[in-house]
Amino acid sequence: MDHDAAPGRYTPDEARALFRGGLSVPTAGWATGWAQANLLALPRADAYDFLLFAQRNPKPCPVLDVTEPGATSASVFAGDLRTDVPAYRVYRDGELVEELTDVSEVWRDDLVAFLVGCSFTFESALLDGGVPVRHLEAGSNAPMYRTDRECRPAGALSGPLVVSMRPVPADKVADAVRITARYPAVHGAPVHVGDPGALGITDLGTPDFGDAVEIRPGEVPVFWACGVTPQAAVMRSRPAFAISHAPGHMAITDARDAQYVVP
Amino acid sequence: MDHDAAPGRYTPDEARALFRGGLSVPTAGWATGWAQANLLALPRADAYDFLLFAQRNPKPCPVLDVTEPGATSASVFAGDLRTDVPAYRVYRDGELVEELTDVSEVWRDDLVAFLVGCSFTFESALLDGGVPVRHLEAGSNAPMYRTDRECRPAGALSGPLVVSMRPVPADKVADAVRITARYPAVHGAPVHVGDPGALGITDLGTPDFGDAVEIRPGEVPVFWACGVTPQAAVMRSRPAFAISHAPGHMAITDARDAQYVVP
Structure with missing residues (x-):
């Protein structure tokens, strides 16, 4: 095949x-x-x-x-x-x-x-809902970032929250929230919409994991909790x-x- | 006090x-x-x-x-x-x-x-929604029953599902489902509505835990997953x-x- x-x-x-x-x-x-x-x-x-x-x-x-x-x-x-x-x-x-x-x-x-x-599980639902997904258009990996938000530790494990980012046209942000909120088992609604600085992310162009994607005029960076968080806890x-x-x-x-x- | x-x-x-x-x-x-x-x-x-x-x-x-x-x-x-x-x-x-x-x-x-x-956490919501709760009316404990449904085992732990039961007037069953479904962290929607025999419960009058309650004409026994299940796993x-x-x-x-x- x-x-x-x-x-x-x-x-x-x-x-x-x-x-x-x-x-x-x-x-x-x-x-x-x-x-x-x-x-x-x-x-x-x-x-x-x-x-x-x-x-x-x-x-x-x-x-x-x-x-x-x-x-x-x-x-x-x-x-x-x-x-x-x-x-x-x-x-x-x-x-x-x-x-x-x-x-x-x-x-x-x-x-x-x-x-x-x-x-990634809810991305086809985003597309079906008219919300574009830039890394799919680009054929690249999604950009992921370490944030300055700490997870609650457990035993020997601690670490920062990692997020994935998708640029969403401002008039589609509400749709993106509504659609992804229906998928709590695959990270659900965004944890943050807008200003990356408020998450301690200094440069969207240099993700900690995955590939950078273009953010076009009129698009807002939207951040979802990411399952690379366990790896960040392992590293820490x-x-x-x-x-x-x-x-x-x-x-x-x-x-x-x-x-x-x-x- | x-x-x-x-x-x-x-x-x-x-x-x-x-x-x-x-x-x-x-x-x-x-x-x-x-x-x-x-x-x-x-x-x-x-x-x-x-x-x-x-x-x-x-x-x-x-x-x-x-x-x-x-x-x-x-x-x-x-x-x-x-x-x-x-x-x-x-x-x-x-x-x-x-x-x-x-x-x-x-x-x-x-x-x-x-x-x-x-x-018990959703019982005030049931009352607010017009669904009576018999053990509250009676001032007794809720009736709870071991079922013949097995939980998924984990390591050394296995055991049956335990359920609590509330008799609900037939025209209020849908309300009881709708209301409790909004509380997934406290057992959520019922696991079973009606025939206790289908859960392996032979006599509603002799609960395994708690007190029996009266079931009046026109009422249906409604069963919710119960947090006594861990104790049943300990016993097993x-x-x-x-x-x-x-x-x-x-x-x-x-x-x-x-x-x-x-x-």
Whole structure:
């Protein structure tokens, strides 16, 4: 199967087969209608701290699924967690030591994998609602930024809130809020609209993760809580070992977007 | 302070002072406008299994707050968790060994306390919406039943779903659903309306916890997921030690009901 120009048409299985084969791309716009997820795998000994961190910070860390220790698939992810995500990051003592497309060699039997909701999940609803999504138009990764807002710590874990940003025409901001508020399990409504300085972001042109996007006249930067927040906590808190997805290179799940909509 | 006939007027502090003084009563109808919570305290070594059990069973186990190990108060509960709940149950190896009004003597420094949402929280909204609540009229505890529905297990914890029941006039059932659906953090919409047999409940007149209530002609039994579910999991799964509230004798929190309403 070749990677064609319409990745939105792939099923989760098809997309995961491509990634397992080595394709490594950001997944915004892929497998339309299927939820995407952030991955964080930690040793069982560190799992309580993260699950509590997520409970205390549900906006950036909405947990969709948690595996049994050592399991390589999940209820919402029938693929192989070690190979079927397009890119991974390996952290040792909080340092990013490797970016890999296959983590079979470093996977451990005591790892618990957390799948955390991703805002890519509501992007097709934004498009359907007439709200443009710049990084989809550009074919790039979404821009993500560390903020100066602290998450509530839990045990050994602390760190800043990370946000994704989408430039939205001023007359569509209310629509963007209304539409995304219906998806609390994939970050829900924006945490901030407008002035990036108020979040401690000094330059939208140099995101901490992902790619910068153009902000056109009449557009307002809108910020959503982001599932890279767990990685920022790993970097700050330095657990001995962790594996995550690479920002924007998500796990494509077997759950439908619609499963996470509230009426 | 004497316990008067209008406990709905108490503030959380006033109610907790009465309980600390030894008053032991079911708390339905108490401290109107303030959220009530189920309590489960487990050793830190067992806390991950319970937090994961809650994550996997959010309808019966919506976690409102989790304490640090050994802490005796919580973000949403400024009182003393060892004395300010009207009645406690102490479990050893899954057996209920004591019911106490003060657990200071058996509290341990490694206990993590979980506060789990309680459906008493939405009862004033039901009354405001014209839906009668029989156990409030009767001045009794709510009836609660083990069902034959299994929760998703987590680690060493498994157990059945427990439900509370309120008889609702047939023409008010839709209102009861609509109103309680707005409170997902305190069990939300009913899990079942009508036939108790379909939940494996053979006799509504003999609840597993709390008091039986009259079901009048034209009323339908309506079942909500119940925060006694964690106790049923303790009884089934037999962790070495656990402390809970006594069913219906809840922790009255410092959180407003309104804090848990979704628009």
